[in-house]
Amino acid sequence: MSSSQPSNVPTAIIADDHQIVRQGLKVALESPGLVTPQGISVVAEAENGLEALAEVKIHQPDILLLDISMPLAGGAEVVNDIQRWSPDTRIVILTGIHAPGLIAQLLNTGIVGLFSKGSDLNELYQNLPLILNGGRYIASSFDEALQAQQNTPALTGREQQILNMIVAGKTNKEIAQQLVISPKTVDKHRTSLMDKLGVHSVAELLAYAFREGLIDPDHLL
Amino acid sequence: MSSSQPSNVPTAIIADDHQIVRQGLKVALESPGLVTPQGISVVAEAENGLEALAEVKIHQPDILLLDISMPLAGGAEVVNDIQRWSPDTRIVILTGIHAPGLIAQLLNTGIVGLFSKGSDLNELYQNLPLILNGGRYIASSFDEALQAQQNTPALTGREQQILNMIVAGKTNKEIAQQLVISPKTVDKHRTSLMDKLGVHSVAELLAYAFREGLIDPDHLL
DNA sequence: CACCATATGGGGGATTCACCCCATACCCTG
DNA sequence: CAGGGTATGGGGTGAATCCCCCATATGGTG
DSSP states (O other): GGGGGGGSSOOEEEOOOOOOHHHHHHHHSSSSSSOOOOOOOEEEEEHHHHHHHHHHHOOOOSSSEEOOOOOOOTTHHHHHHHHHTTTTSEEEEESSSHHHHHHOOOOOTTOOOEEEEOOHHHHHHHHHHHTTTTTOOOOOOHHHHHHHHHTTOOOOOOHHHHHHHHHHTTOHHHHHHHTHHHHHHHHHHHHHHHHHHHHHHHHHHHHHHHHHHHSOGGGGO | GGGGGSOOOOEEEEESSSSHHHHHHHHHHTTTSSSSSSSOOOEEEEESSSHHHHHHHHHHEEEEOOOOSOSSSHHHHHHHHHHHOOOHHHHHHHSSSSOOHHHHHHTTOOOEEEEESSSSSSSHHHHHHHHHTTTEEGGGHHHHHHHHHTTTTTHHHHHHHHHHHHHOOOOHHHHHHHHHHHHHHHHHHHHHHHHHHOOHHHHHHHHHHHHTTOGGGGGOO
């Protein structure tokens, strides 16, 4: 594939649901000298997660600049999907969200770059060459989120599962039926869950979950 | 003030927490011919609500391009504050959020333009002259949100108040103490509230409130 | 002046939640 | 194999919830 030949201009795909962001990034990447001497060739754009996956499959670019808060598939799952279909594409995340839970999920995927939309984008441009050469760069603006994540106790799979169902408005009984376990077991998980998170009511639990980015307000009910 | 003289180039302030958006908008507004023959002069930028307010106070621009999801003061309140300090500035909202509750709040302020970050920004550029001439334009991508809003029953002041306190994790008893009313009255309001909203538990209530943009996940607990 | 919406207050009851106690079973790791 | 973590169950208790019933007072509106 031509994209892996270092003598050629590197290829990139931009995925962001806001047209103005795509346009600005495209201009920056393609302008010679800003990122690399010859610039980076933007071979496609995508405005949602599904488009991004499709375009990456087709073009197999060197780099994917990806916003993870997009309609039609977003978050860490898209990253995994994309890596399965184009394992050589280096995925760089550009996001405005700093929720500790989401950041942690992303870092557990194979992303090689993480930048904040809120900071100066020169940080992105300056470190893209490093990433093109096989490096990895996490912007310092995520340090706070990473530290918060370390202070957060890890939930077990079952607890995570039950948290999602509580947030979806289900009662212990409903959860029990759906998981084919006893309501008492659900209650037990719920208790240790709230104990770990240090909350004492459904309302606090929900607020916590939203703030940490553990769940997405959109795909509810 | 020079900004009100029609012979001059119109002045604008851009407020968005993402540098790349500000940059893209600035280029577009200032390039002659795209919006107006001579372009629009961007006299200042702001990356949060407080900065936006401060800059508008100083420059009293013809137009403020405002993203309402920004740190340090966001949403409809900022709009009201800004209008108080610079009543002649025409406020145009550019947002990626379509939550019906938030949209309705915004339209109840004196904004003269509402555009979506997700759609083609030519819609914005083409209608800015209209807005400069005293017109008002709401992008069609908000039609769905507006219709959803009309199908939503209106909450009374007391119900809205109690909803916010429930979301903040307070119990009926705590709410009663704070409002100096009986817990039974709180319970009554809570009941009619959930009845109006068609939900049957705190979890569903919270999910509803988040989706509708009635509350902000950040200033919780 | 009736009428209606809103806010206030209460009784009662079924359900659910929050949080203790307890035990068994599995898997993995030292 | 002994220990730790996870998942699975159950008993029990007090608090809070959801949702009925009811009444009164107030303000606006036809």
